[in-house]
Amino acid sequence: MFKTIFENVRSKNPLIHNITNYVTVNDCANIVIACGAAPIMADDKNEVAEITSICNGLNINIGTLNSRTIESMLLAGKKANELNHPVVLDPVGAGASQLRTDTAMQLLQEVKFTVIRGNISEIKTLASGSGTTKGVDADVADKVTEENLNEMIAFAKAFAEKTGAVIAITGAIDIVADSTKAYCIRNGHPMMSAITGTGCQLSAMTAAFVTANPDYPLEAAATAVSAMGYAGEVAHTRLTEMDGNSTYRNYIIDAIYNMTPEMLEKGAKYEVR
Amino acid sequence: MFKTIFENVRSKNPLIHNITNYVTVNDCANIVIACGAAPIMADDKNEVAEITSICNGLNINIGTLNSRTIESMLLAGKKANELNHPVVLDPVGAGASQLRTDTAMQLLQEVKFTVIRGNISEIKTLASGSGTTKGVDADVADKVTEENLNEMIAFAKAFAEKTGAVIAITGAIDIVADSTKAYCIRNGHPMMSAITGTGCQLSAMTAAFVTANPDYPLEAAATAVSAMGYAGEVAHTRLTEMDGNSTYRNYIIDAIYNMTPEMLEKGAKYEVR
Amino acid sequence: MFKTIFENVRSKNPLIHNITNYVTVNDCANIVIACGAAPIMADDKNEVAEITSICNGLNINIGTLNSRTIESMLLAGKKANELNHPVVLDPVGAGASQLRTDTAMQLLQEVKFTVIRGNISEIKTLASGSGTTKGVDADVADKVTEENLNEMIAFAKAFAEKTGAVIAITGAIDIVADSTKAYCIRNGHPMMSAITGTGCQLSAMTAAFVTANPDYPLEAAATAVSAMGYAGEVAHTRLTEMDGNSTYRNYIIDAIYNMTPEMLEKGAKYEVR
Numbered sequence: 060m061f062k063t064i065f066e067n068v069r070s071k072n073p074l075i076h077n078i079t080n081y082v083t084v085n086d087c088a089n090i091v092i093a094c095g096a097a098p099i100m101a102d103d104k105n106e107v108a109e110i111t112s113i114c115n116g117l118n119i120n121i122g123t124l125n126s127r128t129i130e131s132m133l134l135a136g137k138k139a140n141e142l143n144h145p146v147v148l149d150p151v152g153a154g155a156s157q158l159r160t161d162t163a164m165q166l167l168q169e170v171k172f173t174v175i176r177g178n179i180s181e182i183k184t185l186a187s188g189s190g191t192t193k194g195v196d197a198d199v200a201d202k203v204t205e206e207n208l209n210e211m212i213a214f215a216k217a218f219a220e221k222t223g224a225v226i227a228i229t230g231a232i233d234i235v236a237d238s239t240k241a242y243c244i245r246n247g248h249p250m251m252s253a254i255t256g257t258g259c260q261l262s263a264m265t266a267a268f269v270t271a272n273p274d275y276p277l278e279a280a281a282t283a284v285s286a287m288g289y290a291g292e293v294a295h296t297r298l299t300e301m302d303g304n305s306t307y308r309n310y311i312i313d314a315i316y317n318m319t320p321e322m323l324e325k326g327a328k329y330e331v332r
Numbered sequence: 333m334f335k336t337i338f339e340n341v342r343s344k345n346p347l348i349h350n351i352t353n354y355v356t357v358n359d360c361a362n363i364v365i366a367c368g369a370a371p372i373m374a375d376d377k378n379e380v381a382e383i384t385s386i387c388n389g390l391n392i393n394i395g396t397l398n399s400r401t402i403e404s405m406l407l408a409g410k411k412a413n414e415l416n417h418p419v420v421l422d423p424v425g426a427g428a429s430q431l432r433t434d435t436a437m438q439l440l441q442e443v444k445f446t447v448i449r450g451n452i453s454e455i456k457t458l459a460s461g462s463g464t465t466k467g468v469d470a471d472v473a474d475k476v477t478e479e480n481l482n483e484m485i486a487f488a489k490a491f492a493e494k495t496g497a498v499i500a501i502t503g504a505i506d507i508v509a510d511s512t513k514a515y516c517i518r519n520g521h522p523m524m525s526a527i528t529g530t531g532c533q534l535s536a537m538t539a540a541f542v543t544a545n546p547d548y549p550l551e552a553a554a555t556a557v558s559a560m561g562y563a564g565e566v567a568h569t570r571l572t573e574m575d576g577n578s579t580y581r582n583y584i585i586d587a588i589y590n591m592t593p594e595m596l597e598k599g600a601k602y603e604v605r
Numbered sequence: 606m607f608k609t610i611f612e613n614v615r616s617k618n619p620l621i622h623n624i625t626n627y628v629t630v631n632d633c634a635n636i637v638i639a640c641g642a643a644p645i646m647a648d649d650k651n652e653v654a655e656i657t658s659i660c661n662g663l664n665i666n667i668g669t670l671n672s673r674t675i676e677s678m679l680l681a682g683k684k685a686n687e688l689n690h691p692v693v694l695d696p697v698g699a700g701a702s703q704l705r706t707d708t709a710m711q712l713l714q715e716v717k718f719t720v721i722r723g724n725i726s727e728i729k730t731l732a733s734g735s736g737t738t739k740g741v742d743a744d745v746a747d748k749v750t751e752e753n754l755n756e757m758i759a760f761a762k763a764f765a766e767k768t769g770a771v772i773a774i775t776g777a778i779d780i781v782a783d784s785t786k787a788y789c790i791r792n793g794h795p796m797m798s799a800i801t802g803t804g805c806q807l808s809a810m811t812a813a814f815v816t817a818n819p820d821y822p823l824e825a826a827a828t829a830v831s832a833m834g835y836a837g838e839v840a841h842t843r844l845t846e847m848d849g850n851s852t853y854r855n856y857i858i859d860a861i862y863n864m865t866p867e868m869l870e871k872g873a874k875y876e877v878r
Contacts, residue, residue: 081354081627082634082646086578088355088528093577098528099425099468100355103398106429113428125649125673127398152645155659156652195645253862255634255644297574301843303862304639305855309578316526316576354627359851361628361801366850371801372698372741373628376671379702386701400671570847582851589799589849 061327064272064282065320069095073270076114076139077263078102078132080122080151083256086312087120087263093316094286096267102128107135116144116270118263119170121162122151122195129162136170145173145269145276148224149262153181154190164188167222173269174280176227176262179203179211186218196252203232212241212332225280227265229258233288235281242281245328246288248295253304257311261287264315281329289326290314335597337545337555342368342593346543349387349412350536351375351405353395353424356529359585360393360536366589367559369540375401380408389417389543391536392443394435395424395468402435409443418446418542418549421497422535426454427463437461440495446542447553449500449535452476452484459491469525476505485514485605498553500538502531506561508554515554518601519561521568526577530584534560537588554602562599563587607873610818610828611866615641619816622660622685623809624648624678626668626697629802632858633666633809639862640832642813648674653681662690662816664809665716667708668697668741675708682716691719691815691822694770695808699727700736710734713768719815720826722773722808725749725757732764742798749778758787758878771826773811775804779834781827788827791874792834794841799850803857807833810861827875835872836860 074097079087084100091098101110104127111117117139119132139146148170150163163185166172175185178197184190203211212234215226220238228234233244251257265283272279294310347370352360357373364371374383377400384390390412392405412419421443423436436458439445448458451470457463476484485507488499493511501507506517524530538556545552567583620643625633630646637644647656650673657663663685665678685692694716696709709731712718721731724743730736749757758780761772766784774780779790797803811829818825840856 080646082630084355085358085528085631089578089581092526092528097469099428100353100396101425101429102396103431105399106431109429109431123646123648126651152647155645156647156655158649158652158655196643253638255631255638293574301839301856301859301863303859305635305858305862308635309582309855310574312578313574313576316578317574357628358631358801362851362854365799365801370742372701373626373669374698374702375669376704378672379704382702382704566847582855583847585851586847586849589851590847 060278061282061285062320062324064268064275064279065286065323067271068267071271072097073115073267074099075116075118075266075270076101076111076135077118078107078128078135079118079120079259082122083259086256086260090260090312090315091263091267093312094264094267102131104131104134107131108138111135111138112142116266117146118266119146119166120149120151120259120262121159122259124162132166133169136166140171145266145273146170147174147176147262147266148172149259150177150181150185152195154184155195160184160189172224173276174225174227174265175222176229176265178230178258179228182226182228197230203228203230203234208232208243212236215241225276227280227284229261229284233284235277235284237277240277241332242329243332244281244285244288246285246292248291250295250307251291254308285327285329286315286318286323289323290318333551334555334558334600335593337541337548337552338559338593338596340544341540344544345370346388346540347372348389348391348539348543349374349384349408350391351401351408352391352393352532355395356532359529359533363533363585363588364536364540366585367537367540375404377404377407380404381411384408384411385415389539390419391539392419392439393422393424393532393535394432395532397435405439406442409439413444418539418546419443420447420449420535420539421445422532423450423454423458425468427457428468433457433462445497446549447498447500447538448495449502449538451531452501452503455499455501470503476501476503476507481505481516485509488514498549500553500557502534502557506557508550508557510550513550514605515602516605517554517558517561519558519565521564523568523580524564527581558600558602559588559591559596562596563591606824607828607831608866608870610814610821610825611832611869613817614813617817618643619661619813620645621662621664621812621816622647622657622681623664624674624681625664625666625805628668629805632802632806636806636858636861637809637813639858640810640813648677650677650680653677654684657681657684658688662812663692664812665692665712666695666697666805666808667705668805670708678712679715682712686717691812691819692716693720693722693808693812694718695805696723696727696731698741700730701741706730706735718768718770719822720771720773720811721768722775722811724804725774725776728764728772728774743776749774749776749780754778754789758782761787771822773826773830775807775830779830781823781830783823786823787878788875789878790827790831790834792831792838794837796841796853797837800854831873831875832861832864832869835869836864
């Protein structure tokens with residue numbers, strides 16, 4: 060199924076509106092192109108509803124948010140809901156400041172999301188309404204492990220049930236769940252956490268995948284998560300002794316660019332629970 | 333002539349003020365350095381006029397515009413006109429939202445531009461005052477082809493006549509025209525469209541080229557367009573099987589860095605009509 | 606000593622709050638990770654004090670400043686002072702506009718900095734309260750040379766005395782001084798000036814180094830400066846004929862990622878005066 064889902068992205072070439080942070084925005088744009096979609100970035104309140112209208116899907120990322128862009132996120136999210144466009148939320152740093160937690164909670168209340176993708180600390184913050192995220196990285200205490208995996212899957216399914224969104228919790232083991240079914244994905248490489256914005260890139264790409272596969276949000280999100288992890292594996296095989304996180308960043312985007320649906324089908328490592 | 337024009341950029345090292353979007357700004361800065369000029373990015377209304385004054389040329393790019401930066405674009409543009417500095421407009425996404433179309437039209441009315449560079453959909457939007465740009469990419473229906481080339485050249489010349497600016501329409505075939513003369517440039521590689529911001533980079537570089545060659549805006553813009561396309565060709569020859577759009581992005585900037593005026597003179601593919 | 610200082614960064618993994626420009630922010634984040642620390646970027650007045658509180662150190666960079674972010678810089682700087690967190694100032698373009706000079710002077714008055722890092726024109730502007738910085742690069746007339754080195758060291762020590770901050774003046778020869786002692790560092794490569802943001806990256810990394818070594822701000826800043834220069838040397842040895850400033854940018858971050866404290870100890874070139 061991952062193969063068909065990825066083929067749909069490449070053949071439909073969906074246009075994705077991104078309201079995202081200025082740290083990783085360039086990588087987000089390039090990876091959206093690499094996977095077969097097209098990005099547009101726009102965050103002014105006087106154009107976001109209109110830009111969302113000409114697009115096929117929306118990605119809202121709250122990193123480097125401010126009062127001006129928060130208003131735009133709400134406007135674009137509501138317009139996308141009106142138009143029945145898929146919407147992805149990346150609650151970057153929810154739990155790290157009251158502003159980020161409050162903004163994420165307000166977005167959850169006023170916008171219906173198709174997928175919510177974050178690290179475990181961010182998702183726990185959204186589920187409980189408060190949190191202790193360590194900056195923009197997951198807290199070690201929260202980590203998904205083989206030991207707590209069943210518990211974490213149950214948590215993801217329950218939060219999916221509550222929000223009506225597919226929940227994608229990414230880390231060493233990724234969980235992508237709706238209220239009844241969860242994909243546990245074991246693609247990826249530890250070095251991916253040495254690059255800023257692999258999560259942001261994945262959220263942008265997830266928006267492309269769910270937009271091209273509107274009837275299969277769970278499978279589309281799982282495919283995007285698996286593709287990102289597999290790209291991390293492929294890219295890592297290219298690294299020479301002197302390469303570091305900057306070259307790795309480029310190679311991951313390159314790997315998405317060169318990945319065929321067949322390659323992904325073979326490379327994907329997951330189980331359904 | 334392209335050789336002399338490029339030599340002037342490298343020898344004069346013009347300082348270029350860029351008010352540009354946060355998506356591709358880093359690549360714009362690096363390519364401006366790569367071609368032999370120096371960039372400064374500043375977008376606050378309380379400093380843009382002063383920053384423009386210490387610079388030699390100005391590049392205004394409306395991607396990710398907002399009410400704060402629109403005001404700054406107008407202030408900087410007017411100051412540059414006062415000082416007789418070359419000014420380039422990149423109307424990113426004009427036609428994709430009313431805000432972008434209106435802003436581009438207001439800039440055209442209040443600022444005299446030396447060069448306007450965009451894709452065909454953006455330029456058509458400016459010429460007609462409204463448009464249907466598909467996001468930030470050109471609409472397929474608008475595409476410049478060998479079949480409609482004469483018509484498009486006439487369109488470019490007429491719009492150059494109307495605005496007093498050199499018009500650079502870039503795509504598979506590039507047209508760079510003033511009211512009486514047009515360069516049709518056939519450098520470039522289709523994969524360039526798989527990178528975000530090659531257009532933005534070209535606009536920033538065009539500002540450097542026209543600033544270093546104030547008496548030859550048409551030839552300077554044509555040289556910049558040709559150099560960007562030729563860099564795309566050179567960079568493409570370096571790509572291995574596993575390289576994708578991210579590595580290609582780096583190699584294009586590298587190719588500008590290593591391009592000599594002699595190489596460009598030989599590599600440029602154009603005709604004058 | 607450089608070895609121990611670098612080891613502390615890698616073992617303590619400090620979290621660094623960056624309020625920085627949108628031109629080079631991605632490279633700043635990636636180099637902070639590369640050196641062993643963790644970055645968070647946040648610039649809204651409603652969260653900066655809180656974000657600073659969960660971090661261990663703060664980096665304030667005034668490139669692409671605006672009225673909104675200036676307020677945030679002051680709030681974050683004061684909160685960091687309250688908490689006794691190290692704070693680095695990068696006065697990008699001070700002297701190039703009144704707004705930048707005034708903002709830098711106001712920051713100096715209201716915030717106590719641990720390190721101030723800039724090029725010689727920027728630092729001279731801060732010391733005198735006015736200046737003639739050529740854009741964001743140092744003015745040639747200001748350049749630190751073997752001939753004026755003693756004078757420049759005296760200047761740096763005097764300004765360190767006045768501000769209570771370690772002063773890091775970077776260029777072909779780097780000077781890192783407190784009121785009584787100066788490191789003259791001769792690492793680096795001239796091609797580093799062909800990349801946008803090597804200075805910004807160094808400031809972000811300096812924040813990580815002083816945060817992990819709170820009792821040795823002078824040595825920590827000198828180590829960061831030396832590491833950046835040495836990375837420029839190592840990265841340069843990798844360049845092939847077709848590589849330019851964009852690949853070089855990636856390789857410098859890669860070199861920091863792969864640099865061990867032992868390698869730095871051997872590669873550092875400095876004298877104490």
